[in-house]
Structure formats: structure tokens, C-alpha cells
Amino acid sequence: MKAPKSWILEYVDVPDGTTTDELTARLTLTGLKLEAIESAGADISGPLVVGRVLTMEPEPQKNGKTINWCTVDVGDANGTGEPQGIVCGAHNFEPGDLVVTVLPGGVLPGGFEISARKTYGHVSAGMICSARELNLGEDHDGIIVLPEGAGEPGQDARGVLGLDEEVIEFEVNPDRAYALSLRGIAREVAVSVAGASGFADPALRDTPAADDAGYPVRVEDPSGCPVFVARTVSGFDPSAPTPDFIAQRLTASGMRPISLAVDVTNYVMLETGRPIHGYDADKLQGPIVVRRATDGEQLTTLDGTRRTMSVEDLVVTDDSGPIGLGGVMGGESTEISETTTRVLVESAHWDAVSMFRTGRRHKITSEAGKRNERGVDPTICEAAADRVVELLTTYGGATVEPGVTVVGAPPAQPRVSMATDLPARVSGLPIDTDTVVAHLEAVGCGVTVDGATLTATPPPWRPDVTDPHDLVEEVVRLVGYDTIPSVLPPAPGGRGLTRPQQLRRRIGRTLAGAGWVEVVDFPFVGEGDLDALGLEADDPRRTVLRLSNPLSHEAPAMTTTLLPALLRTAGRNVGLGAGSVALFETATVTLPRATEGAPILPVDRRPTDAELDSLLEALPEQPLHLGLVAAGEADPSGWWGEGRPVEWSDAVEAVRQVADALGLELTTRPAALAPWHPGRCAELLLGGTSVGHAGELHPRVCTTFGLPARSVAAEVDLDVLIEHAVHLRQAPTFSTFPAAKEDVALVVDESVAAADVEAALREGAGELLESIRLFDVYRSEQLGEGRKSLAFALRFRAPDRTLTDEDTTSAREAAVALAAERTGASQRA
């Protein structure tokens, strides 16, 4: 809400010398926040003065234009007192007129610098200004001609034009809708600024009594439209100009002057907060009826849009059908035009919820709608209408027609009771009952106190005050939020971070310590992303939760996998010149469930456990995932020699390090799943539970995402890992007897998984086996095509004795025998 300072001070006095900064600082502290202070002339600098045209000589030019060579008296403003010679292209003035002159050295809006320059055969030392050149309006048909007596030649023109006016822009919260008017802002100044006095309510005026002689109006839905006031004027001159003070104030407040009739309704809306609608009364057919629309009923609104209405919309109708979307926007058929001479003024109070719904349904944001949906003082309909009538008669030559239509009455104000000490208990400030009463009365409440209970009747412009805590805020903001002391609450002994919270930190530190860099991506995904991963048509990751209103139609759903964003981010880094990248991300993914949807539960009590369960069960599963991608070198090259390129095992190992940090051991088995290389993808298992996949990316996926060949990735479910993390680790015991080492090399088919051979060896070796480690994989012509040799180092140890050669030999033989049986392994000679 923008408000010219002088307009505010028309209704309230502040102590002499109160600066705009002091005024706005105080208003900000009591809840009307300063957004900006503008001054209309801020982008004009240098000499802008009143001038009197002494002579003007029309000089036709070759290009068909006629320019005027003028001499202008600018007093002493040019330093010489001599008349200033200026070329002017406008013709709407004559010698003797007072004009606005910018002299050399001046700068006009847009950074337009004025200097003496040669043009049309003269040296033109300045410019005679139009309204548009000064950003005062759109009018460029001619220059500004000031009324006689507006100023003396040489005088600064800023004051004359109102360019020195400061306009204060406030941020108005939903609970302060009354401040969407000068009336409300001035009242707020009166309430909160020390020493302010003499508040004059612009909506307080004597209005003629209602009678039956006015335009016939019937309201069929009094809850939707509790008050409807209609007044009519005739003999209005549609060509009458809008007076400067109205045009300037509208412009300063951010509204465009249109025509006197429209401008007057807007002016009164700004002044009182009450939206007004004007109809061309000659276009009305029969009585006005306010009702809910019928389904499918149509109306063309002022903005030229044909709208189909719903049964929830309130419409103003006449015999022709709907003529306005009540309280939101008028209709085209009865719009005031350049031929309108008879105006019906509607000043009606509308149900705020209905206004909000209609505005949202038709996607209309209007100044009227904005006020009506936040709540307007229902008691000032007659005053506002009367004010419009006054302005139309004063400036438009209109005559008031007899008759005042008033249908309905403002609803009674609800009363709110509270304990007198509630403001003190809520704020922590010692606020006594007298202070509570004084502040509530200051904001307009009627207050009675009965013992320890206070009952307040909020003023009609405060529909937001409905609860005891609303009264508390009014009291505390005027006592001053800045007086609230700073006291730490006495929290009980806390339990610290939960186990999953600690483990998530541990996972992040583990990966960062291992050289991975964390990134954060948006969780939005599209069909194209899933295609780029090469997912099969029936891949469950294609079942996504879609958004109704996505920002991008390329990514209209919540992702089921972290990989598309992570691969894209890695590709972008590579594109930016990063030779090697290793990225990780931990975030939840969204896995939809078939559900009925989440109920909207009551709010006047705690939902039952069953209701809560139904709410929570309606939500998709959102497991926490870990995604990893690496490209380029795992270990960098350097003076020490060649680096090591990343390979599938780096992705698996990173996940294993995470598991290890949680005290867990993962096993692997071959898998074929997009977006991985079908021969280089490991499924990671915790016991028998799959937790995710890791390995080398499919070559096509690398190409698609701009990643180097052989880039690797992993994605695992961290919730499963965290759930099974070892909480209380047991202290180990060690044997102090010597260990015995045995190496075995086993030849198997290529297709045999090393993990299976190792598992067989481990099981076959029995209890004496302390550790087993695969230390070499060897292929040769000797072994033959499709065969490989796996070399394992076995370490045996007994808890209670030194092992004999026989012990270890038999354990080794048992291990090899089981491996032979399970995997067809033969011992290499």
C-alpha cells in the first residue's frame, strides 16, 4: 500500500518536526512495516523552475512541423535575469502562460540531460516540459500549463508540481487490512506515534437516511452480501477532467487515472478502504438483484474476459442477467464510458471467504478484491457512497438523484473475552489491567472489565480480532515488542541427536574423508531423465508422484532415484573442466503408494489415532537414499607416476566404507540393472536384503550425460543401513597363539563369482580360519580360454594352542574340497 505522506497527515497531526524516518520507524515497530519511501521527483535533478512565456514565434520547418521559438522569463534562475530562448514543439500555450522549464544542467527521468544546444536554427537553452517528460502522467499532447498564480517565474517547480511529495509504501499484513486505506494508516499513526493527535476519520460523515425512493435492489443472499447501498447521480459530465489532486494522489498510490467517474471511486477506496463500483445507470435494466450465480452462467467482466461462473460466485444482476462479479470485478455491459451521464454508485459489503474463493477461482487479483477478501469495515458503506456522490457532483457537475437505497445492515461485532493478565502471561512483561484497557481502547475496542476478566468489542474495521490472543497482540505491540526481555527457557535435559541423526553425519564424514564431494540437487524428475538412464518400461522407478503445478514440464514429478540429477551434475562439472569428479548426495526419494488420499481432519480437537494413521498412510514412502557418481581418476597422476582411473570397484567400495562406518558388512552379487553396465553392476546386500546397486555406468548413459567412459555410480537405501547399524559393539578377544598362513590358487570358469569361491573356502575351512583375502586374479593361455585363477591367502589360528602342520593342511584341504564341490574349482599346480 502506497500512501502520500501529505495525504496521511490530512487526517492526523503529528508533532512539528517529526521526520518521515521517525514516523515510519515507529509504524514499523508497531506492525505497519515500511517497505520504501519514494519521492516522485527523485529522478529529476538540477534547475526545474516556473517560467512565464514572454514571446512565441511559430516557425514552419521543411519537415512539415512547426516549432515555436519562445522567450521565457525564468527570473534569476538562469543567473542573468534575461529571458531564456527555448525551442518548443508544442502548441497548447500562449504568451503569458506559466510553464515548467528545465534549464541546462538539469536531468529528467531516464537520465535525460539538458544542455543548451543548437536546433532548428536557434540555440535552445532548456526545455518546456510535458507531464510525461516529468513522469507525472501519460499526457504528451502538450506541455504543462500551470494555473495563474501557481508560482513566480524562477521559483523551483517541484513544490508547485507536487514533486517534493514523499510517498510511503507499507507492507500490509493480512491481519491489518484496515491499513489498505488512508483512513487506516492515519488511525495507526494516531495510535502508535507519540504525540499524534486530532485523528479525523474520513468515513465519519453525516449521510442522508435510507428511503424507498432509491434504485430498487434486492439481495437474495444476505450472508454473501450483508449490506448493499446504492446512490444515483445524473447530469454527470463525462468529459469533466479529474482534478489534479485526485490524479496525483492516485498516481502516487500506484493507480492509473482513467476518467473522473472511475478515478473518484478509486480515490474513495483508497481514502476509506471501501471498494466502490460505479454503473452506467442508463444501461441498467430493471432492479438490481444480488444472488449466487447459477452453474454455467456467463459474464464478460471489465477486463474483457468471458467468464463462466460457479454456484459459489456472488453476482450482481439486472433483468439482462449478470452485470458484475460482486465485490471482485464489474461487468462490461454496464461499464461507465465516455458517454455516461447517469451513474449508479454501489457500496456493498461482501463475505470475505466468498471473495477469496471467487478471486482464486477466476484468477482475478484486483484492488477491490484484495480489500474485500481481507475484510472491510461493514459500517461505512453509506459514508463511502456519499463521499463518491459528493465528488461526482463537485467535479463532474452531476446532480444527486433523490433516494438512498440501503439493503441489509452490518453484522454485529463479536465480543472477545480474556483474563486481564493474559497479555502479561503471554509476553513476559508486567502489563497491568489499566494498560491493557488503554491500549485496547486506543485501537478502537469497546472494553468492559469484570474482576479478572475483560470483554472487548473489536471495532468494525478489525474483523481479524476474534481470539483472546488477537487482543494480546494489540496490547503487546503498543507496549512495544522492543521492551520484551530476553530470557532463556528452562529446557529439561535433552537426549541429544538421535541415533539416525548421528549416523547420517557419520556417513557424510566418511564419504568426504574418502574424497567424495557432497552436492544438493532438486528432487524433480521427468520422463526424459528416466529414459536417459535407460530404464526398462516396467522399471518400478518409472512410477513417480506427479506434481499438479510443476515449474518445468520437463521435470513434473518427484524423483524415485537420485541418479539423474547426480549424473547431470557430474556431467556439468566435467563440462566445466573438472577432469575428475566424485560426487555424493543424500536425500529422500518419493515412492508412490496406491492410497485413497489424505483426509482433511477437523481442527477443533486432536485427531484420533486412527485418523492420524489414515493421514500418514496416505503419504508416499520417502526412504533416504545415498547416490554416488565418480568419473576420471580415482587416484590422480603426478610426479609419483600414473594415476588410477575410476573403476566399478570404487563405487562398490564407497558403499562398503559407508556400511563399515555403521558396523555393517555388505555382500555383493552380479546384477543387470539400468543405468549400469550389465556386466559390471553389483547388487549390494545386507544379509539377504538388497540395499542398492553399484558399478560402472552403461556406456550409453555416460555418453548421454556427458561423462567420460567408465564412469561409475551407486545408489543405496540408507534407511535400511541405518536401521541395522550396530549400536553397541562388543569388545573382541584375540588369540595370542601364532598364526599359520596358507595360500591357495583355484582355477574356475570365468562365470564363477569370486565371492562364491571365497564363501565356499570360508565355510570349508571351518573354525580355525581367521581371515581370508583374495590377492590375485590371473588369466593365461595355459589356464585356457574362459578360465581364471583366483589366489587366496588363508590365515589360520586357534584360540588355545599352536596349530600343527596337520591342522592347517587338513583345514586347507577341506576348504579347497568344498570350493571344488560348490564352484568346480580345481587347485592350480
Next chain:
Amino acid sequence: MSGPNTEYDPVEVTPLQAEQVAEARDAAIAAIEAAADLEALKQVRLEHAGDRSPLALANREIGALPPQARKEAGQRVGQARGAINQAIAARQAVLEAEHEERMLVEETVDVTLPTDRRRRGGRHPITLQSELIADIFVAMGWEIAEGPVVEAEWLNFDALNLGPDHPARTMQDTFWTEPADRHVVLRTQTSPVQARTMLTRTPPIYVACPGRVFRTDEYDATHSPMFHQVEGLVVDEGITMAHLKGSLDHLAAQLFGEGIDTRFRPSYFPFTEPSAEVDVRCFVCRGVDADADACRTCRGEGWIEWGGCGVVNPRVLVACGVDPERYSGFAFGMGIDRSFMFRHNLEDLRPLFEGDVRFSAAFGTEI
């Protein structure tokens, strides 16, 4: 050694003469002194102190001497051998020291060579900032509560006194999921976590809720469809706005430095009443020199807009099953990304979400 061998037939043995022993000893010591390196010394040891060395051979013959001569000869040979061994040990020590010194010189490397054989990792600064904030609350005895980002409409709005027709709903541009009649949204705030906490726990409640939230804002230097918030909720007996102020002052001082406090301005949020906007004192200029050009961080205002807060609206307590007659509470919320931006002098938030490794890596593992 058993008793004297009486059956032994003694023969004349010469090397036991004193001169000969001294000669052998001197020859050995000269050779030891002459040994130039450890290898040479090893050879000298074999020749002069080994099993076949003259004195070793002489020593064997001592047993054959008559008892009187035996003692004298034994002493003589023993002393000579002792002297030789001492000389060898001394020489050994000298040569070893020389060797070590030479080796250390030979093994000198250029220690200014680069040593970055391992990739450096890093955690995302927003993760770190969230943890830092969480730690501040945990140190106050609070706990960290969490909830899902895809949330029930009722928990995100209705339970927080934002009914279906509340004008404030238009202040938050919400992502709705399909179909809309399932009433599931991307949470626009972390407040549903507060509702969940009140619904599942009994007071006293002291929790902070950091997390991701979503609004349908176009992505630019100061807006993002996804950002991070931390909210706080306290519900206990006798809680006042003074406790709210105290908690936020403490957070400000911990996060931005000793002496940094907050300022409240009346505002409006459906879930709190009374409500306030919180400004934090500019930690760069401390508001001392409130000159428009003086401070880039606060643009000369001395205060930075930080978040919103207030006393939990009793309607919210009722919907969440807390007795408003017995308990009162406060709640607050602020942007983690925004706090990070002014704490770390970041003017454009987009680097937070674009995954350039140079950005995350710059913050390492702690901030």
C-alpha cells in the same frame, strides 16, 4: 670344563709367549683402525677375532699348559682378545655413524613436491550449516525433529490454523501433487514437523526442525523452488515471548558472534499470535554506523531480516492435542540458506544447488 686332563701328553707350544700375544694384538688393532668401512671391518674381525685367528688358536692351547702357566697365559690372551673386541666395537660404532650420515645425505628428497595423491572430499555447506544450527539447539537441551517433505495438506496447513480459505494460503505458493483431491503437498515450511511433534509427544517439548521446503518460486539469485528452513518449537508451562526472545538471541549470538542479538517487529502468521518478524543485528557493522553505504551486508540498516516467530496460536495447540489452558508455547522459523548467505557473504543462492564441486569443496568438512 671338567678337571685337568692327566692323560694329556704336553708338547711345547710357542705362541703363548708374551711378545707374541702382544704382537698379535697390535696387528689386530692396527688392522681394525685401518678398516675403511663396515665391510672391511667385517673381514678384519674374521681374521683377528674369528675362530681361526692367532689368539683364538692360542687360547685353545692354554689348557695344555701346566697349571701355573695356564693362569698367566689365560690372563694374557684374554686381555689381548678383550682389547681387540673393544677396538672392533669402537670402530664399528664410528663406521656405522659415518655410514648413516652418508645414507641420510644420499636419501634427501625435495619436500616441496606436491603431495596430493588422494582426492579431497567435502560436505555441502548447507548440510554443515544445518548441523551447526542443530548443535546449538542440542547444546541448549533441545532435540532435533524431522518429517517428510511430501506431506499431508492437513499437517502443512489446516492443523496450523491455515484453513482452506485462509488468505495466507496464497502467500505461500504450494506445489500440489496429483490428484489434488488426495490432499498431499510438498511442504511449504517445516511447520508440519511441529504439528507432528505435538501430536506424538507430550510437553515439555523443546525441538528444532531443520529441513527442505518447497515453494513454486521461479529460480533466480534470491529464489529457489527448494530451500532449507529451521524452525523451533517450545511447548511448556509458563512459556512467554521473553523465552522466545531469549532463545533467538542465544541462537544469533552462537551463529553470528558474541553480542549479536535480535529485534522483533509485529507481524502476522496464522500459526502464531502474537506474531513477529525477527531481525538479527548486523554482525558486520553491528548497527553501530547505520550509514547506507557503510555496510554491504545490511545495506546500512544495522539489522538483517531473519525470520518469523510468535506465540503458538492456541488453535494450533488444540488441533494438535495440547491443552492450551495448561501449556503455552512459542515457535520461530528462518531460512538456513539465507542465514548461510549472509554469514558467508554469498550474494547469489544458485551455487548452493548447482553442484559445482569447487563450491562444496571450498567448505571442506566443517564451517
